[in-house]
Amino acid sequence: VRSTQRLRSVRVTLRMRGRTVATGQASSLSGRKRVSLRVRRGLRRGTALLRLTAVDPSGKRINVSRRVRLTR
Structure with missing residues (x-):
């Protein structure tokens, strides 16, 4: 994960x-x-939605979503 400004939470x-x-x-x-993910359910092949939520320095909540392909 990469950011251009300091984020928290x-x-x-x-x-x-x-x-x-x-x-x-x-x-x-x-x-x-690097953020490690803890798997809660079995992962399968296919497309998944990776969503990041954070708070910027001014207190505004930021949401970013990307589709990722899981292969195995």
């Missing part, structure tokens, strides 16, 4: 077919950082 979720399959979090993010 960073949460990452991976969703497939409307269900959360993995989650991760970091207390802060500035520049580049």
